[in-house]
Amino acid sequence: MTVTSDKIPAPRTQQSGGIMKVLKSPTFARLLFPVAVIAFWYAGVGVIKAIWPFAVDVLPLPQEVVGAMWNEIIDPFVDGNQAPTRDNLYITFAISLFRLISGFLIAMVLGTIIGLGMGLSKAVDAFFHDWVMAILAMPALGWALFISLVFGFGNLGPILAVILTGIPFVIVNVREGVRNTPRELFDMARAFGVKRNRTTRHVLVPAMMPFFFAAIRYAFSIGWKGLVITEVFGGQDGAGWTLKFYYDAHRAHGVVGYAAFFIIFALLLERFVFERWSQRVFKWRPQAGGVETVEQAFDVAGTSGAMASATFVTGADVEDFEDENN
Amino acid sequence: MATPVIEEQTSRITEEELAKQARRKELLSRWFWRILGYVVFLGLWEFASGRVLEENLLPGPIRVFQTFGDLWADGTVLPAFGATLTRLFIGFGLSFLVGTIVGVISQNRWWDGFFKDATIISLTAPGLIWVLITAVIFGNRVYGPLIAIILTTFGLVTINVYEGVRSLPKDLIDMGKAFHVSKLGIQRNVVLPHLAPFLFTGLRFGFSIAWKVTVLTEIFASSSGIGFQMRIAQTLFKQDEVLTWILWFFFFALFLEKVVLQAFERRYFRWRQAVEAA
Numbered sequence: 137m138t139v140t141s142d143k144i145p146a147p148r149t150q151q152s153g154g155i156m157k158v159l160k161s162p163t164f165a166r167l168l169f170p171v172a173v174i175a176f177w178y179a180g181v182g183v184i185k186a187i188w189p190f191a192v193d194v195l196p197l198p199q200e201v202v203g204a205m206w207n208e209i210i211d212p213f214v215d216g217n218q219a220p221t222r223d224n225l226y227i228t229f230a231i232s233l234f235r236l237i238s239g240f241l242i243a244m245v246l247g248t249i250i251g252l253g254m255g256l257s258k259a260v261d262a263f264f265h266d267w268v269m270a271i272l273a274m275p276a277l278g279w280a281l282f283i284s285l286v287f288g289f290g291n292l293g294p295i296l297a298v299i300l301t302g303i304p305f306v307i308v309n310v311r312e313g314v315r316n317t318p319r320e321l322f323d324m325a326r327a328f329g330v331k332r333n334r335t336t337r338h339v340l341v342p343a344m345m346p347f348f349f350a351a352i353r354y355a356f357s358i359g360w361k362g363l364v365i366t367e368v369f370g371g372q373d374g375a376g377w378t379l380k381f382y383y384d385a386h387r388a389h390g391v392v393g394y395a396a397f398f399i400i401f402a403l404l405l406e407r408f409v410f411e412r413w414s415q416r417v418f419k420w421r422p423q424a425g426g427v428e429t430v431e432q433a434f435d436v437a438g439t440s441g442a443m444a445s446a447t448f449v450t451g452a453d454v455e456d457f458e459d460e461n462n
Numbered sequence: 463m464a465t466p467v468i469e470e471q472t473s474r475i476t477e478e479e480l481a482k483q484a485r486r487k488e489l490l491s492r493w494f495w496r497i498l499g500y501v502v503f504l505g506l507w508e509f510a511s512g513r514v515l516e517e518n519l520l521p522g523p524i525r526v527f528q529t530f531g532d533l534w535a536d537g538t539v540l541p542a543f544g545a546t547l548t549r550l551f552i553g554f555g556l557s558f559l560v561g562t563i564v565g566v567i568s569q570n571r572w573w574d575g576f577f578k579d580a581t582i583i584s585l586t587a588p589g590l591i592w593v594l595i596t597a598v599i600f601g602n603r604v605y606g607p608l609i610a611i612i613l614t615t616f617g618l619v620t621i622n623v624y625e626g627v628r629s630l631p632k633d634l635i636d637m638g639k640a641f642h643v644s645k646l647g648i649q650r651n652v653v654l655p656h657l658a659p660f661l662f663t664g665l666r667f668g669f670s671i672a673w674k675v676t677v678l679t680e681i682f683a684s685s686s687g688i689g690f691q692m693r694i695a696q697t698l699f700k701q702d703e704v705l706t707w708i709l710w711f712f713f714f715a716l717f718l719e720k721v722v723l724q725a726f727e728r729r730y731f732r733w734r735q736a737v738e739a740a
Binding site for chain 2: 160161162163164165166168169170172192194195196258259260261262263264265266267270273274275276277278281282284285286360361364365368369376379380382383386387388391392395398399402403406
């Protein structure tokens with residue numbers, strides 16, 4: 137399921153001939169998929185229009201969708217307005233990215249403070265626990281509806297949405313990270329009279345690193361989803377708003393085309409930022425062995441996307457399993 | 463000789479007492495902080511309402527809980543839940559079926575390659591885009607929400623089934639083949655029991671996404687259900703009703719996840735332990 141599995145050499149099929157070999161290779165199947173989707177698309181539109189004309193309102197054809205996407209892409213480079221949207225694609229995504237990053241940074245800082253407190257003190261843990269769980273379980277939609285009415289169309293609402301959707305993941309992961317630090321090392325440090333800030337630097341921080349990265353990743357992905365929904369309900373610019381703009385204008389090809397940009401954006405972020413980064417950061421870690429628990433399997437597969445979209449999953453318990461098994 | 467024994471006994475009792483006391487003290491302090499947390503957060507909310515923000519924008523907890531009761535008395539809650547649940551079960555049921563089929567046929571490397579990108583897209587794309595696409599294509603018809611639910615959640619089921627498939631007991635399958643068990647028989651007696659825990663994980667994670675998408679589709683393309691009620695309240699600028707519906711929605715999901723699914727899981731694990739013991 138991951139990109140890395142591409143590196144597994146294709147199995148030796150029968151040496152019957154070049155063409156059969158190519159046709160049977162998984163890579164060919166992978167390339168065939170978009171072709172099949174487009175073929176299915178044309179066929180579906182044709183069939184529905186022929187036998188069941190009122191079943192749908194509008195059916196955009198692939199070329200219309202690609203046309204809408206192309207207009208968005210070239211909009212800033214040619215004279216005149218190619219796309220019907222107010223801001224071009226790049227500005228729109230930059231606006232959203234700015235909101236995402238500012239909200240994410242605030243969530244990281246606040247979440248780390250609260251998470252550290254919860255991990256170190258039982259009283260603080262008891263104080264925050266139920267509320268953190270409640271916010272964790274709260275769907276982004278709830279925040280979006282509430283925030284859009286309260287804060288209107290500025291930057292504040294979307295940023296707040298990113299904070300609120302992302303922060304529970306940071307808190308839970310940091311707390312688990314603190315709890316997961318080796319107690320013996322702390323005791324030893326105390327026995328040898330190591331100063332508190334040196335203990336923090338050399339024991340607490342390294343032990344917490346994996347949890348911290350999990351926190352960053354989940355907070356970022358979940359924050360993005362929360363941001364987009366909030367922009368749909370309470371925004372006047374940004375990626376979510378633009379998608380809603382096409383929806384309101386009843387331009388189906390625009391909706392599909394812009395949605396494709398969302399997918400491309402998420403895939404780029406996933407593949408070129410997080411995957412590279414986690415590979416570099418965790419190079420020192422031994423490769424996880426066989427699949428033993430369901431939870432571990434779920435993580436070892438590199439199903440970051442899965443984890444990111446499962447709001448009830450806390451990266452923390454997955455890491456727990458991983459550490460036990462390493 | 464009697465005195466030391468008694469002494470020892472009393473000292474042990476006091477030790478036990480001490481431990482018990484310490485535990486009681488800890489529990490007490492935990493509950494104290496917990497209740498303090500509730501008081502502080504609810505207090506902040508109540509305080510902010512009407513002082514920091516206008517009461518119409520941020521109704522306090524007291525007013526929200528009053529509306530909570532009002533809506534229940536109204537009789538709008540149960541039909542809305544019914545509509546949402548029906549949609550959820552049909553949509554997620556189909557999604558589970560699709561996800562399982564895709565995961566199972568991914569045992570074959572070719573189909574694995576074929577569906578790889580579909581699964582990745584289903585996992586990474588926000589549910590919102592499927593909701594809007596299906597809403598603009600199908601309008602208020604029933605198919606739109608169902609398709610949106612399937613597209614958003616099938617990837618989670620697939621990826622779990624796929625993981626299960628990857629760790630299939632190869633020796634058992636080989637043995638089955640050696641003893642000429644039919645292909646269907648192997649699927650039924652080896653593959654499925656092995657996949658069961660993975661299926662359950664897929665069910666749990668998929669479900670937690672599915673109910674959110676269901677409510678989201680109702681906001682855009684439906685005239686019944688919790689999402690629809692939320693949209694009406696939001697359009698009419700009744701913030702207290704918006705918050706109340708959000709709370710209903712929240713408790714409803716919590717109930718499904720914590721009570722229904724966990725009961726299901728417990729039953730499932732009982733079966734598993736029985737097998738292990740046998």
